[in-house]
Amino acid sequence: MKFISHTKKEIEEMMNDLGISSLDELFEDIPDEIKIKDELNLPKPSSELAVKSEIENIFSFNTIPKRIFLGGGAYNHFIPSTVNYVLNRGEFYTSYTPYQPELSQGMLQALFEFQSVMSDLTGADVTNASMYDGATSLAEAVFMAERIKNKKRVLIANSLNPEYQEVLKTYLKPRDLKVDYIDFKDDGTIDFNKLEDKSKKGFSALVIQSPNYFGIIEDIEKISKIVKDRDGILILSITEMISLGLLKSPFELGVDILTGEAQSFGIPLSYGGPYLGIFQTKKEYIRDVPGRIIGETVDRNGKRCFVMTLRTREQDIRREKAKSNICTNNSLNAIAALVYLVNLGPKGLKKIAEINYKKAHYFKKRLIDEGFKITFDGPFFNEVSVNLPFDQNVLNEKLSLVGIEGGIPLKYFGMENSYLFTVTEMNSRDDIELLICALKEG
Numbered sequence: 492m493k494f495i496s497h498t499k500k501e502i503e504e505m506m507n508d509l510g511i512s513s514l515d516e517l518f519e520d521i522p523d524e525i526k527i528k529d530e531l532n533l534p535k536p537s538s539e540l541a542v543k544s545e546i547e548n549i550f551s552f553n554t555i556p557k558r559i560f561l562g563g564g565a566y567n568h569f570i571p572s573t574v575n576y577v578l579n580r581g582e583f584y585t586s587y588t589p590y591q592p593e594l595s596q597g598m599l600q601a602l603f604e605f606q607s608v609m610s611d612l613t614g615a616d617v618t619n620a621s622m623y624d625g626a627t628s629l630a631e632a633v634f635m636a637e638r639i640k641n642k643k644r645v646l647i648a649n650s651l652n653p654e655y656q657e658v659l660k661t662y663l664k665p666r667d668l669k670v671d672y673i674d675f676k677d678d679g680t681i682d683f684n685k686l687e688d689k690s691k692k693g694f695s696a697l698v699i700q701s702p703n704y705f706g707i708i709e710d711i712e713k714i715s716k717i718v719k720d721r722d723g724i725l726i727l728s729i730t731e732m733i734s735l736g737l738l739k740s741p742f743e744l745g746v747d748i749l750t751g752e753a754q755s756f757g758i759p760l761s762y763g764g765p766y767l768g769i770f771q772t773k774k775e776y777i778r779d780v781p782g783r784i785i786g787e788t789v790d791r792n793g794k795r796c797f798v799m800t801l802r803t804r805e806q807d808i809r810r811e812k813a814k815s816n817i818c819t820n821n822s823l824n825a826i827a828a829l830v831y832l833v834n835l836g837p838k839g840l841k842k843i844a845e846i847n848y849k850k851a852h853y854f855k856k857r858l859i860d861e862g863f864k865i866t867f868d869g870p871f872f873n874e875v876s877v878n879l880p881f882d883q884n885v886l887n888e889k890l891s892l893v894g895i896e897g898g899i900p901l902k903y904f905g906m907e908n909s910y911l912f913t914v915t916e917m918n919s920r921d922d923i924e925l926l927i928c929a930l931k932e933g
Contacts, residue, residue, distance in 0.1 A: 625652075678867055694721070732756060851874065
């Protein structure tokens with residue numbers, strides 16, 4: 492049963508209708524001798540996550556709870572019940588693409604608010620609504636940079652999510668775009684010497700990820716200066732957007748186009764999707780943005796309303812001038828992200844980010860205490876790479892015995908027996924200690 496408590500205003504309206512001045516009058520028919528006079532001996536209030544975990548522990552019986560330490564672009568975060576409550580409303584859950592604004596004001600306003608919240612979060616001038624996922628959003632950004640600079644060469648940091656790299660290869664092959672990769676240093680950050688060298692030739696854009704695939708935070712400001720000196724466009728991909736609760740706004744640091752995966756904002760893992768692609772840029776590039784943008788205007792009566800604007804960018808109208816072949820979006824997931832962020836607010840998002848940061852750093856400390864070698868020693872957010880003295884099959888067997896899922900192998904980067912673990916607010920200190928014990932066994 493869904494329940495939302497009454498607001499102060501609703502209570503006052505009720506008392507006015509009943510002709511009473513206080514709630515005590517409402518219950519005056521109850522004999523005074525059976526009313527509780529003393530304060531109730533109740534436990535201190537708990538967070539929704541703590542209450543949910545306690546209930547699950549009570550009813551789990553003898554089953555081993557799943558403890559997820561996986562990341563690499565899809566993250567196990569707590570989703571407030573508010574998110575599903577709003578999404579399950581028929582106005583959103585069963586709505587279609589809002590081509591007719593007179594019939595779709597609710598959906599259009601929600602998407603407009605989504606754009607506004609996301610722009611506030613990153614410092615962007617423009618946010619569209621929306622893209623399919625982080626990988627395809629990034630591919631669209633590379634195409635956009637090519638249109639703007641008219642150069643057939645793109646630079647890509649090799650610390651980019653390997654799945655995103657594969658998607659880019661698929662998208663770029665028909666466009667005959669030359670790709671050069673920039674290696675990373677021993678600390679996991681981009682190699683500035685190689686960036687300086689490879690950026691001497693003409694290129695349309697540099698693609699970086701921060702926090703990158705290893706969870707390492709890049710020096711975006713320094714990278715941006717190099718790219719601007721070479722007349723290029725800096726494209727930033729973010730897969731763990733919770734990190735924005737702590738890090739500086741990307742556009743303040745010199746980013747030109749930001750793409751991201753907003754799955755962390757109230758969207759379940761769901762075996763890999765559907766997720767939510769983010770696409771943002773500066774105002775000067777607004778007419779090159781793929782997808783759709785929701786705009787605010789007024790109707791003929793001067794009343795505030797919302798419409799889809801700049802739709803010639805889509806393939807359904809004037810295809811020969813289309814900026815992209817994207818013709819729909821993930822509106823429901825965009826609203827999930829909106830509700831999640833509104834539910835947390837700026838302070839709440841910062842708190843969640845701090846918890847992720849501190850727990851991951853505690854995990855790294857415990858690994859070092861137990862003699863494990865950390866793969867990268869650069870500044871990081873909530874992902875840690877560690878070298879282990881056994882292969883993936885042995886690792887999976889060790890972790891499965893205690894109900895843990897974690898350890899993404901880094902073989903794609905040529906690092907045998909190096910694994911990526913992610914720690915979020917969903918992992919307790921006991922979970923972390925259990926993982927450490929499992930890695931030590933044998």
